[in-house]
Amino acid sequence: MDEDEKLRLARLFTETLSTPEEIRDDWGRMIVDTVLPAGVWSREGLSPRDRSLITIAALTALHRPNELRLHIPRGRHNGLAREEICELIMHMAIYGGFPVAVEGMAIAKEVFDAEDASKEDKE
Numbered sequence: 075m076d077e078d079e080k081l082r083l084a085r086l087f088t089e090t091l092s093t094p095e096e097i098r099d100d101w102g103r104m105i106v107d108t109v110l111p112a113g114v115w116s117r118e119g120l121s122p123r124d125r126s127l128i129t130i131a132a133l134t135a136l137h138r139p140n141e142l143r144l145h146i147p148r149g150r151h152n153g154l155a156r157e158e159i160c161e162l163i164m165h166m167a168i169y170g171g172f173p174v175a176v177e178g179m180a181i182a183k184e185v186f187d188a189e190d191a192s193k194e195d196k197e
Contacts, residue, residue: 135166
């Protein structure tokens with residue numbers, strides 16, 4: 075990936091992640107280099123679907139609502155069914171606590187509602 079493409083992709087991430095302008099490009103490049111597309115998400119050994127499952131579980135248990143809002147749609151894109159995401163969040167109630175699962179369910183509903191609205195807009 076050339077530097078122009080890396081910067082374009084980095085800016086897509088930093089637009090979504092609300093980053094201060096002073097560090098925007100450097101922060102974005104760090105994300106590109108360590109997470110996507112050249113980082114951990116491109117490694118062999120786990121499918122993108124499995125990585126999404128693990129990531130959603132971790133973000134739920136760690137109570138990271140902003141990142142969860144980004145990764146639930148990514149999980150859907152990577153093949154996770156809504157029911158699987160809901161089961162995963164319910165499972166986290168036992169291992170991460172009910173408060174994080176309640177928040178995770180609310181975020182899943184928010185994401186699913188947005189997904190439904192988007193489908194309706196296209197019809």
